Amino acid sequence: xxxxxxxxxxxxxxxxxxxxxxxxxxxxxxxxxxxxxxxxxxxxxxxxxxxxxxxxxxxxxxxxxxxxxxxxxxxxxxxxxxxxxxxxxxxxxxxxxxxxxxxxxxxxxxxxxxxxxxxxxxxxxxxxxxxxxxxxxxxxxxxxxxxxxxxxxxxxxx
Numbered sequence: 001x002x003x004x005x006x007x008x009x010x011x012x013x014x015x016x017x018x019x020x021x022x023x024x025x026x027x028x029x030x031x032x033x034x035x036x037x038x039x040x041x042x043x044x045x046x047x048x049x050x051x052x053x054x055x056x057x058x059x060x061x062x063x064x065x066x067x068x069x070x071x072x073x074x075x076x077x078x079x080x081x082x083x084x085x086x087x088x089x090x091x092x093x094x095x096x097x098x099x100x101x102x103x104x105x106x107x108x109x110x111x112x113x114x115x116x117x118x119x120x121x122x123x124x125x126x127x128x129x130x131x132x133x134x135x136x137x138x139x140x141x142x143x144x145x146x147x148x149x150x151x152x153x154x155x156x157x158x
Contacts, residue, residue, distance in 0.1 A: 045130065048127055048130070048131065049134060049135070052083065052131055055079075056075060056079060056135070056139075059075050059078055059079075060075045063075060063078070073143045075139075076139050076142075076143045076145065079135065080154075083128065083131060083135070086128075087124055087125065087127075091120065091121045091124040091125075094120045095117035095120045095121060096117075097120075098116040098119070099113075099117060132154075136154075
């Protein structure tokens with residue numbers, strides 16, 4: 001709720017009409033506002049990493065200690081499968097929701113209907129790439145897997 005209020009406050013700042021005597025003052029963002037927007041972006045990015053990190057922890061405990069799985073690095077391989085599946089499932093679910101929730105908009109405004117699901121899939125792709133760019137190197141360090149050439153092609157084939 002606090003982040004929502006900060007974003008609304010920032011948007012109100014941009015929507016205010018500048019005084020005619022000092023229009024150049026509004027062209028530059030105050031440094032404090034830039035730092036605030038960067039802090040909000042950092043908090044939202046950290047929040048998007050919480051789900052995969054908790055998932056890794058739960059699967060590590062479940063497969064290593066409860067089920068006593070003897071496969072070395074099993075959670076690492078599990079993560080390699082679950083992250084793309086999460087991208088696909090979230091994209092399909094949110095794209096369907098975007099079409100259904102925007103029914104009144106589609107009836108009243110003429111625009112290409114494919115924009116709605118494509119925008120959702122691109123958003124989820126950005127989230128997926130950010131998550132993989134943080135969690136994959138972390139898992140490589142945890143499980144002491146040396147990087148190799150085919151690993152660089154992992155995002156390309158997914």
